[in-house]
Amino acid sequence: MIHKEDLIKRFISYVTVDTESDPESNTTPSTAKQWDLANALVKELKQIGMQEVTIDANAYIMATLPSNLDYEVPTIGFISHFDTTPDFTGANVNPKIIENYDGKDIVLNEDQNIVLSPDDFDDLLLYKGQTLITTDGTTLLGADDKAGIAEIISAMDYLIRHPEIKHGTIRVGFTPDEEIGRGAHKFDVEKFGADWAYTMDGSQIGELEYENFNAAGAVVSVKGKIVHPGYAKGKMINSMYIATDFINSLPRLETPEHTEDRQGFFHLYSINGEVDSTKLQYIIRDHDKGHFEARKEMIQKLADELNSQYETEAITVEIKDQYFNMREKIEPVMHIVDIAEQAMKDADIEPIIKPIRGGTDGSQLSFMGLPCPNIFAGGHNFHGRYEYVPVESMQKAIEVIVNIVKIVAKK
Structure with missing residues (x-):
């Protein structure tokens, strides 16, 4: 031809x-x-x-x-x-x-x-x-x-x-x-x-x-409090530890390296952190629209739960849909x-x-x-x-x- x-x-x-x-x-x-x-x-x-x-x-x-x-x-x-x-x-x-x-x-x-x-x-x-x-x-x-x-x-x-x-x-x-x-x-x-x-x-x-996947991006911002480490007891809030709690609270096997076919995932693709602030960037993917919405809700619910534990709004979440x-x-x-x-x-x-x-x-x-x-x-x-x-x-x-x-x- x-x-x-x-x-x-x-x-x-x-x-x-x-x-x-x-x-x-x-x-x-x-x-x-x-x-x-x-x-x-x-x-x-x-x-x-x-x-x-x-x-x-x-x-x-x-x-x-x-x-x-x-x-x-x-x-x-x-x-x-x-x-x-x-x-x-x-x-x-x-x-x-x-x-x-x-x-x-x-x-x-x-x-x-x-x-x-x-x-x-x-x-x-x-x-x-x-x-x-x-x-x-x-x-x-x-x-x-x-x-x-x-x-x-x-x-x-x-x-x-x-x-x-x-x-x-x-x-x-x-x-x-x-x-x-x-x-x-x-x-x-x-x-x-x-x-x-x-x-x-x-x-x-x-x-x-x-x-194809339904897709969204999530930016998880964690606010800490920096003080001199020698005088930090009861005062310092290390945002990186809070961010670690957030990361570990998501389903560990629902990540790209553990999923296939129509299975969705949370993918943490960027971490930028210091004591005072840490930013996590995720992509959220799922073929099923209901599961997709549930994943977005899980991100927000987890942030709310951790905020209640720390008795401060340490974590804020911004989620934007990308395509469907x-x-x-x-x-x-x-x-x-x-x-x-x-x-x-x-x-x-x-x-x-x-x-x-x-x-x-x-x-x-x-x-x-x-x-x-x-x-x-x-x-x-x-x-x-x-x-x-x-x-x-x-x-x-x-x-x-x-x-x-x-x-x-x-x-």
């Missing part, structure tokens, strides 16, 4: 542009360097023949492939993000291409003894004989989600060059700042004008997701999931339907009125030096996009 060499060239041209986002920034996009790839994508979309190509003041990109049908069918969309996570550097990405992978260790960086091994990542063995694109061990790769962008643009390019393939109107959208939870914040759903869409932002080939499980918005329109499932089967792919243990632009977009399941983009080990993507998985993702278009075009 798409020549492997052309796809590799396109993908590498994206990942070698640094687009790391910044959660501390208040601008959109959060980093100026995201404009470098955004502007290049606009140019490329125009070059391949897409219509109505636009980029707004916040770097949101939209484009149209007009219908070639003489009857009406739903307008569908495909969406990916061009930023990369701030969890690991995306500067000076130097991809390695591994032809005909033999199932053995891949030395990413000999000088630093960095090895991508099936002993640690057994998914590698699924791709023996295929072409892998890896990092050089010093950066992430950026397949999350530049693989998705490469797949969408390649699919549109293919459809433009093959007008005999019938399709309705297709909308394409590329967003900044997904990795810091803002990818859909300024997405203009009305302007996009699709009946539904798919994010191409999943991992392993076959993944199809329409459930898109399942409730997808279930009324499950035919859009059925279409994607059939598109995979038509490409000889066994669908892997499972919940996302995280979030996606599709979640926020679904609650904004654009139902948006998530489809695999093919990469593995996102957000770190061991990230890789099989080229054949990317080719299959392109085929799935084209198959979705064909199914929707049928009367």
